[in-house]
Amino acid sequence: MRRRPSKEQFEQQIEQTAKALHDEMIAGKWAAGSFLPPEKSLEARFGLSNYSIRLGLEQLVQEGWIEKIAGVGNRVVATRPQVKLTIACENVTLRNLKTSGAGRTISAFYPWIQVEFLSMISPIPGTDLSERTLAGDLVLLDNVQFQQLSENRLTHLLEPLSEDDEWYPQFTKHFSVEGRRLLQPIVLSPLVLCYNKAHFRESGLAEPNGSWTWNDLIRHAELLYDGRGRYGFAFHIQSLYRWPLFLIQSRERFEESGEEFLRSRSSRLLDGLKLCKDILHNRKAVPLYLSENNDDINRMFMEGKLSMTLNTYMGLNSWNEAEIEYDISPVPYMDSPRTLLITLGAGINGSSEHKEEARLLVDFLGRCGRERESAYADRIRHYCKCCAQRLP
Structure with missing residues (x-):
């Protein structure tokens, strides 16, 4: 019984x-x-x-x-109870993703969900992440920010997600801690070389292509320098989304032990840093200018004061209204083509009162991300021959 x-x-x-x-x-x-x-x-x-x-x-x-x-x-019922979800992200992410358009897309699929975007407190990506910065029902973080969140032991603030076999493991593993996946990849954004087509045409030079080494870039940058305020190349050296490119291309890892550090002083790791230093100190190609952020460099490029710079796929969204004629190419390399890949992920705040709806949006953003990745998969693979390589 x-x-x-x-x-x-x-x-x-x-x-x-x-x-x-x-x-x-x-x-x-x-x-x-x-x-x-x-x-x-x-x-x-x-x-x-x-x-x-x-x-x-x-x-x-x-x-x-x-x-x-x-x-x-x-x-x-035809009209479901209205739910308001807040999504916390950096100002840069807010702009790069065109989040006003994202909000309209979400509303079209889920009309009972109202989305409000919150800007994180930290003005510098990847720094000063705290519990206050993750105040939304959902959070959008890139792999650099997630790494810092992990180092600050704040990953417990995020709700674990179910496994997603649709994404390649090398993209999801960087958003996992102790076997728990905490963020859903939604955007893949490789670092690329951007160049002013008019400058190359006027100078009679061939445009950049995937075969360029850094020596090729410097040689062309010197030829593009006009001595009247236009330089061939520059980028925001302080950015965590720029300078680690040279470490990745060195194909060595930075170890913390003293013995390994001493050994690295004569390694390819130092060769990569020396190459970066030599480029920045070349006054025939690069301006003597300490930029405050990526926007400073972007402004110079948009004003025609730079012929070449570095940017990410997401960063190109801010150039949609650009009046200059520009194109992109794979970044130059040291010995073999490698680039820096930034992955943006969406996660759920563990203290959210609307976890079911938040999970629905995370799945939706992930699905949209997979569709975007499929749409330009060949180009992504062309730029990122070693997608698993990330920040050390």
């Missing part, structure tokens, strides 16, 4: 039934205006009595998800 459940178990069964149907409605399994399965079917599915099923359905009625139609059944 089956034992009757305790009061606590009974309440848990009702809650689990209501939540299962609630999650299915959020996921779109039961569209607005459609009817849920008959109560008899729900009894068989959940193994509960008719009384228990009706209590679970009544909970959904009170929450505004369904309405009972006498003699017909339980209909999903």
Whole structure:
């Protein structure tokens, strides 16, 4: 004889039934205006009595998800309860992703979800991440910021996500801690070389291509220097999204032990840093200018004061209104083509009161990201022959 459940178990069964149907409605399994399965079917599915099923359905009625139609059944309401989700991200991410457009896209798919974007406090990407900066229901972080979050032991603030086999492991593993995936990759953004086509055409020079080494870049940059305020090349050296390119191209890792550090003084690691230094100190190609941020360099490029610079795919979004004629090419290399790849991920704040809806948006952003990746997969692979290489 089956034992009757305790009061606590009974309440848990009702809650689990209501939540299962609630999650299915959020996921779109039961569209607005459609009817849920008959109560008899729900009894068989959940193994509960008719009384228990009706209590679970009544909970959904009170929450505004369904309405009972006498003699017909339980209909999903046309207008779902409105939910407001906040998404925290850097100002740069806000601009690069054109988040106002992202908000409209989300609203088109999920009209009951209202999205508000919050700017993180930190003005510098990858620095000063704290609990206050992750105040939204969702957070958008790149792999540099996530690395710092991990170093600050703040990853416990994020809700673990289910595994996603649709993305390559080298993209998801950098957003995982102790086997738990905490962010869903949504954007892949390689570092590329940007150049002013008019400058090359006027100087009678061939445009950059994937075969360029850094020596080729410097030689062309010297030829593009006009002595009247136009320089051939520059980039924001202080950026964590720029200078590590030379470490990656050295194909060596920076070790913390004293012995390894001494050994690295004569290694290719130092060769990469020396190359970076030599480029920046070349007054025939690079201006003597300490930029405050990437925007300073971008402004010079847009004003025609630079012929070449470095930028990421995401960063190109800020150039949509540019009046200059420019194009992009793979970054120059030392011995073999390698570039820096920035991955943007979306995660759920563990303290969010709307985790189901937040998870829905994370899955949606991940799905959109996979579609974008598929659309230019060949070009991504062309620029990133070693996608697994990241910041050391």
